[in-house]
Amino acid sequence: MRIGELSRRSGVSVPTIKYYVRERMLPEGERTAANQVSYSEEHLRRLRLIRGLIDVGGLPVSTVREVLAEIDRPDPSTRRAVITAHKGLAVPTGGSTDRLREDAWHVVESVFAERGWTHDEDNPGVPALVEVLARLRLLDQDGFVDRIGRYAEAAELIAEVDIDFLSSRADATDAVESAVLGTVLGDVAIAALRRIAQQEMFNRSSRKDC
Amino acid sequence: MRIGELSRRSGVSVPTIKYYVRERMLPEGERTAANQVSYSEEHLRRLRLIRGLIDVGGLPVSTVREVLAEIDRPDPSTRRAVITAHKGLAVPTGGSTDRLREDAWHVVESVFAERGWTHDEDNPGVPALVEVLARLRLLDQDGFVDRIGRYAEAAELIAEVDIDFLSSRADATDAVESAVLGTVLGDVAIAALRRIAQQEMFNRSSRKDC
Structure with a gap:
């Protein structure tokens, strides 16, 4: 054409x-x-x-370029593609203080310990999570910290679905593309489902109050 | 100052x-x-x-302006604030076809039925989810559809945590601010935890293969 x-x-x-x-x-x-x-x-x-x-997915063009380069490699690797897709989660640091980030880091460590997760410095989820917690502390949203453990439990359920699915893909190039799309568009699907579920739970608890 | x-x-x-x-x-x-x-x-x-x-949170300035107007109202409402915060999830439609969106809509309906969720046209999560599913179908990622039911289960867990937390806030203005921050920054925390959990599950399944 x-x-x-x-x-x-x-x-x-x-x-x-x-x-x-x-x-x-x-x-x-x-x-x-x-x-x-x-x-x-x-x-x-x-x-x-x-x-x-x-x-x-809301990825910047520069990240899309990196992700495509990974998909086009002669030796595609699902693991590397997932890591590249993870780069889309860029959270600028600097809006909070070192002290707050240090406190947040202790919270993250305790969640890791609770779930038996191994610590991996390279995962971009770690600094993003630390920054979110530090910013919320800066805004006196201390209660948010208590939710993180339960969010982590839900995240594990989601990740199990993701990895089950990827393990079932035979072709490596397909698996790489699926990993990227599943991570990036999956985030949006999960955020959408969370909003729908929030409204549902909200309506249910209002009905109980009547 | x-x-x-x-x-x-x-x-x-x-x-x-x-x-x-x-x-x-x-x-x-x-x-x-x-x-x-x-x-x-x-x-x-x-x-x-x-x-x-x-x-x-990655919200555009225009959405932040709307959210702040809600926080500043003399009669703050948590419900309205959550709805306003939900607007941050803007997914452009038009990249897929009407036919694909119709198919995606049937998938969403079956997830709602499975979970006993009431249908609410106004929730911005609904068109966002439909668009994600339609785009993935356009890219031959049909397998993604099977994951949605399990994602919905995890989203319900997350929403329960969210609503529990909000119900515990006594002051209405505080509750509105917490609702907004919890929804917007909470999405980022969940995406971060998902990445960390994905890597953990990936490492565990690789160890099993050895």
Whole structure:
């Protein structure tokens, strides 16, 4: 197909498609004549992957570029892809103080101990969690700390589902793409389900009060 | 304190503080002399709230403005605040087709039926979940659908923690602020815990394979 059709079918503008090609996020089309470049269903699929990660997952373009590079490696690794997908969780530090982060770190350690989790410095979840707890402490939301242990229990349920699913994928490239999409779009699905469930629990407890 | 000290202590630049005042997200300081305006600890606290929602929660400024208006109402309502905080979950639609969204909607309905959840059209979680499922179907990630029921179970656990906590807050203004922070920063905490738990489950299943 021509670039116009690719744009129409993907919903991505022609200048943006050209930008993705320049950034090597999308392979070049095949030159079929002096002034004509042809794109395939694979190009369409790749554009849908990029837009899903950006529009729905909220990843910045720079992280999408890294994730795609991982998917395109000749030796794809699910483990590495999950780690790359995890980078999408960038939480800026600096809004709280060292002292508050140190306190938050002790909370995180006690949650790890309670669940028997091994400590891994490289997981971007750790600094993100520390920062969230430090910021909440700064805003006098000390009660939030008590919820973390129970959130961790729910997170373990979710992670079991995730890993069960990935273990069932035979093809490595498929597994890498599924890992990335499941992590990034999965976060949005979980946040959506949490809102729906919150409202449900809220309605149930209001009915009890009547 | 003067605006310079407010800027230093909050980590927010002077032009940004002035912007928040113009946008009525931050009350004006008290004019103590012709050329001097004084800010209080309440201003500092409000700036920390704004930055927490933007930096950590990833909310756009326009949503933060709506959330603050809810917090500042003379008759604060936790229910309304939760609904406002939910607006932060904006997922653009249009990247998939009507047909795919219709299929996704059937999946969502079956999850609701399974959990005995009441259907509420106004909850922004519903269109967000439908869009995530439609996008994943577009990318041939049909297996993801099977995970939704188990994610919903975990989301219910999380929502129970959230509602338990909110019910324990006596002061309405406090409860509103806690609801907003718990929802927005809570999402980030859960995403962080999910990543940590994924890695833990991944390591455990790799050890089993040896």
